[in-house]
Amino acid sequence: MNTLSPRTEIATLGEFGLIDRLTHGITPRHDTTILGIGDDAAAIRHSADRLTLVTTDLLLEGVHFDLTYTPLKHLGYKTAVVNFSDIYAMNGRPTQLLVALGLSKRFAVEDIEAIYDGIRHACDVYGVDLVGGDTSASLTGLTLSATCIGDVPSDRIVRRDGAHDTDLICVSGDLGAAYMGLQLLEREKRVFRGESDFAPDFAGREYLLERQLRPEARRDIVESLASADLLPTAMIDISDGLASELLHIAARSHVGCRIYEDRLPIDYQTAVMAEEFNMNLATAALNGGDDHELLFTLPLSVYDRAERLPGVRIIGHITRPELGCILVGRDGGEVPLQAQGWQGR
Amino acid sequence: MNTLSPRTEIATLGEFGLIDRLTHGITPRHDTTILGIGDDAAAIRHSADRLTLVTTDLLLEGVHFDLTYTPLKHLGYKTAVVNFSDIYAMNGRPTQLLVALGLSKRFAVEDIEAIYDGIRHACDVYGVDLVGGDTSASLTGLTLSATCIGDVPSDRIVRRDGAHDTDLICVSGDLGAAYMGLQLLEREKRVFRGESDFAPDFAGREYLLERQLRPEARRDIVESLASADLLPTAMIDISDGLASELLHIAARSHVGCRIYEDRLPIDYQTAVMAEEFNMNLATAALNGGDDHELLFTLPLSVYDRAERLPGVRIIGHITRPELGCILVGRDGGEVPLQAQGWQGR
Incomplete structure (x- = not known):
């Protein structure tokens, strides 16, 4: 990195502090922006009585999953489902999903198909349309980025900030x-x-x-x-x-x-x-x-x-x-x- | 990876072939899904006369950028702008942006702030609201995932598939x-x-x-x-x-x-x-x-x-x-x- 400026470790701020510091002073300029950073999903008004919800998640190899024991089809399924979960957490309904993959050379077409099988199966189960897919090369691990669109009636959206004493x-x-x-x-x-046959007993x-x-x-x-x-x-x-x-x-x-x-x-x-x-x-x-x-x-x-x-x-x-x-x-x-x-x- | 199935190299299919193979047979179930995989952005109908556009991009260290010579602020700016460009390519207007970062330990708070400075500057220049931000750890390189929301009047959307003979x-x-x-x-x-002072003459x-x-x-x-x-x-x-x-x-x-x-x-x-x-x-x-x-x-x-x-x-x-x-x-x-x-x- 080409920076020699003062260095503050991320851990010293904590997750709250970091997001606060990064997003300080951001005020929306579009009146369609109803809810921005700080909830499970952003909310955008596109019609009088309904809100569009948008959430995005990044899943990185070695941090969010380990391919030693994660079947690729399950990984695709999980990538989709964790995004749907963010939409449900707004009391919304997921409707569309976009997925971008970063793949290194060790992945064959069959591997990508397995990931997509899982994504498509999740979309079938939850009634969501897969509307965007992109693949690009990765020099390191497998990267999955997913974005889910959903909707909710304006008067049914549930945010993080509405809890009251005695609730x-x-x-x-x-x-x-x-x-x-x-x-x-x-x-x-x-x-x-180190063993080639990895089939432990999980009964x-x-x-x-x-x-x-x-x-x-x-x-x-x-x-x-x-x-x-x-x-x-x-x-x-x-x-x-x-x-x-x-x-x-x-x-x-x-x-x-x-x-x-x-x-x-x-x-x-x-x-x-x-x-x-x-x-x-x-x-x-x-x-x-x-x-x-x-x-x-x-x-x-x-x-x-x-x-x-x-x-x-x-x-x-x-x-x-x-x-x-x-x-x-x-x-x-x-x-x-x-x-x-x-x-x- | 835990797969021993037949292996087809991605290169043998080409980019068209790969996307076709992965998205074969996908049909939308929501009547709001107007345009799915295969264009610069997906299009979703949320009102009678306007369409919502959604595009997502993944930028990976070593593939899409090299931190040896890429200032982090510029990287943030570029991440935002390449997403805006996809919305303009639909003849739309970008309105909201979500960004997720994967960061390894070598990044300090100041580095993340530099990336966000660039993102926020791009949002200022193009009149876009930053509505989502997430950071997670990365074991390898820097990963940036951005999702841009935009809109376009239904009768002004421009797709990739409308070119005619003599155009x-x-x-x-x-x-x-x-x-x-x-x-x-x-x-x-x-x-x-190998030299510490990297200041070549680019005049x-x-x-x-x-x-x-x-x-x-x-x-x-x-x-x-x-x-x-x-x-x-x-x-x-x-x-x-x-x-x-x-x-x-x-x-x-x-x-x-x-x-x-x-x-x-x-x-x-x-x-x-x-x-x-x-x-x-x-x-x-x-x-x-x-x-x-x-x-x-x-x-x-x-x-x-x-x-x-x-x-x-x-x-x-x-x-x-x-x-x-x-x-x-x-x-x-x-x-x-x-x-x-x-x-x-």
């Missing part, structure tokens, strides 16, 4: 399984490194692997919220771990929060693996990442309906900002909720 | 300068490799460097076409070289074409450098790439107005498909127009 904090599905799946794959990789752990390698987006949750006539006050996709995402909602909504360790939804297989790896189960659930579940808040007044939502757990409630963000342990002890440091995933 | 073939600006700029930078890099060659390092998008051409009440029958952004782009238009429009070597617009500095490097000037202009000029076709009936367009040269005309795509040399000799092989840039 219920809800989470779909279960947490930490994708992280445990990753630990399992990494362990097997270490064990089998009984399929759920963990599937959560890591082939996640789904929670369209069903968005649909059941609509069926129950419930509109979250805030919502976010859990990609970096529950703790980090809840802190995002709290910061953007200027509120505090209080969640309970014994309410965290955790699958049996996740708990067994945590035991086997001698890992703290709550930490895996709070900071594991890659869950792609939805975290949302609902007014206390709809408690009865919220409790009946299938596949949704109420894990705590929003508080006044001065009370901070608190995790209440199984023993009743309180600790400040903390996200792991900037990992840039 | 005029027009090109804006001049060609080959960015390619010569790249050759110049690469030569200086070889000369100065008199600023234009070539600027074309490579800090290109502009041709908003002015789109505006002067509108002012002259001219609507191209087909248009494309010249990023991979005139020959390749013209072959795209011919293939998509099912026509042939005939262009004249002595009509190719070439700047004086480009010609001088080609002489110095002992390179074929026509080859540089036809296949150099990175020009980001607009190539478009206009009906023969508007010849007088086309000829008066500032900064636009008529370089030939569209023919019936059976006549093929022909380059007429300075000596009157005819050769088939050929794009260079799949380079994946």
